[in-house]
Amino acid sequence: MRIGLFTNNYLPFRGGVTTAVETLRQGLEAQGHRAWVFAPAASAPHDDPAFVFRYPSVPAPTYPGFALPLPFSRRWSRTALELDLDIFHAQHPFLLGVTARRLARFQGRPLVFTYHTRYEKYAHYVPLPEPLVASLAVRLASRFAGSADLVIAPSARIAEGLADLGVRAPIAVIPTGVPLDLFRPGDRGEARRALALDEDVPLCLYVGRLDREKSVERVIDAFGSIALAVSGARLLLVGQGSHEPALKRLAAASPARDAIHFAGSVAREELPPYYQAADLFLFSSETETQGLVLAEAHACGLPAVAVRASGVDEVVRDGETGLLTKADVEELADAAIGLLLDAPRRSAMALAAYALAARDFSAPRQVEAMAEHYRRLLGGPA
Numbered sequence: 001m002r003i004g005l006f007t008n009n010y011l012p013f014r015g016g017v018t019t020a021v022e023t024l025r026q027g028l029e030a031q032g033h034r035a036w037v038f039a040p041a042a043s044a045p046h047d048d049p050a051f052v053f054r055y056p057s058v059p060a061p062t063y064p065g066f067a068l069p070l071p072f073s074r075r076w077s078r079t080a081l082e083l084d085l086d087i088f089h090a091q092h093p094f095l096l097g098v099t100a101r102r103l104a105r106f107q108g109r110p111l112v113f114t115y116h117t118r119y120e121k122y123a124h125y126v127p128l129p130e131p132l133v134a135s136l137a138v139r140l141a142s143r144f145a146g147s148a149d150l151v152i153a154p155s156a157r158i159a160e161g162l163a164d165l166g167v168r169a170p171i172a173v174i175p176t177g178v179p180l181d182l183f184r185p186g187d188r189g190e191a192r193r194a195l196a197l198d199e200d201v202p203l204c205l206y207v208g209r210l211d212r213e214k215s216v217e218r219v220i221d222a223f224g225s226i227a228l229a230v231s232g233a234r235l236l237l238v239g240q241g242s243h244e245p246a247l248k249r250l251a252a253a254s255p256a257r258d259a260i261h262f263a264g265s266v267a268r269e270e271l272p273p274y275y276q277a278a279d280l281f282l283f284s285s286e287t288e289t290q291g292l293v294l295a296e297a298h299a300c301g302l303p304a305v306a307v308r309a310s311g312v313d314e315v316v317r318d319g320e321t322g323l324l325t326k327a328d329v330e331e332l333a334d335a336a337i338g339l340l341l342d343a344p345r346r347s348a349m350a351l352a353a354y355a356l357a358a359r360d361f362s363a364p365r366q367v368e369a370m371a372e373h374y375r376r377l378l379g380g381p382a
Contacts (some may be wrong), residue, residue: 001374003028003035004080006100007091008069010039012046014239015209016292017091017116019268020154020176024089025051027177027367036083038076038096040069053079055096062125063242071099087112087374093119093144101147110377113148115141115158118287118310142167149377152370154290157310172373175290175314177363178299182269185301185354186276194273201232202340205278205302207271207293208285210241218284218307218329220250220260225333227256230340235282238274240265275300279346280339283312286327291315299357303349305336315361321353 005025009017021037028035040057043065048054053076057067080088080103088104089112090097097113104111119137126133142165145151151171153159159171192199204226206219216237223235237247237260244262251260266274275281281297283306294304294315304322306312318324323335339346 001028001033001086001371001378002083003033003087003089003374004038004083004085004100004103005035005089005091006038006096008040008095008097009066009091010037010052012042012044013066014265014268016176016290019292020114020116021091023176023179023363024367024370027363028371030364031367031371033371036080036085038080038099040067040096043067055099060125069096071095077103081107085109086378089114090144090148091116093141097144101144110149110374111147112150112152112374112377113145114152114154115145115162116154116289118158118289138165145169150373152373155311155314157314158289161310172369174366174369174373175295175361176292177366178292178295178357178361179363180299180358183272183275183296183299183357185350186272188277191273191277195277197236197277198234201234202230202280203278204233204235204280204282204336204340205238205274205297206235206282207238207266207274207296208283210237210239210244210247212243213285213287214241214243215284215286215307215327216243216247217250218327218332219282220247220254221329222282222284222333222336223260224254224256225330226336226340227259229333229337233259233340235260236263236274236278237261238263238266238271271296272300275302278302280305280336281322282332282336283307284327284332285309285312288312295357295361298353299361301350301354303339303346303353305332305339307332315356317352317356321349321356 007021025035037052041054055069057069060066060068088100090100119141120134145167148169151169153173154175159173227233281302281304286309288311291312304316306316307327308324316322325331325335
């Protein structure tokens, strides 16, 4: 099959959508299919392989480093048509998603749409009243979903939400997979030595964007209590984002400031040692459609303490692979303290976490599920 992946987020920009697109592309190619990526031009010079086509773009005014594609290009429209794509797969309901729909309808080919993002939770990036933007975002996304031939939801909760919004297009639940040959349990001491981390201290980890919607301030605030209760505890935050300066100021004002460290942006292929070195993963976002970093952590045998939220509770099994809490700093801290002080329970959760990731989040399995749906749309056998 020949698939076009149309995305407003792609390398070198890092985030969940970028990871999902690249995981799918690599998996499809590994199965013998052909996949091309249509994406915005990078905000800085970037060498691309031949399968990437860059639309002209402009800097996003409210998010440094993020580029907004201009969704009209005769050159790339002609290229897409000449590629004779079997499937047009949109990753967003706007900009290049609209381009994918237009080209798919022109050629009479199926349109697939992955609902990656709870768009109403990102209304603060638009310089208009947030309630208005949130309402419009939900209506736009659900209307676009209804126009697709197939909607992919990363979690069952998202699928249910789309149905509740009146989306009548077929919906399939397919989480983004994790490459288990890359994300796997490893030697804790070896990982810490490779990262120049102390070998004996209890280490809490956060991986993800440092943006407002991720609520990383809860993790930092909770760690203030964790550090008081667990001797020598450290917090390592991996990622970057627009909220990073504010989070660094918050960390500097924390009583645990000397134990909080920002590692900056790390390429995905270099993330496994961070998971392998940690004792506990902390996560407080309530805006996830899946919580991919939680699946990565579990694949490395790392249990998590996370705020109970849509998508998150389909990765972290409360009491089995980690603990889920209310969106409350002290409850998050108490759960983390309990696990850090209970090594046998944490070890049992680590084993369960790896087993869950291997069973439910294997990248080849998820890519094959996607390919089966592509084949059904094209009238072939599943």
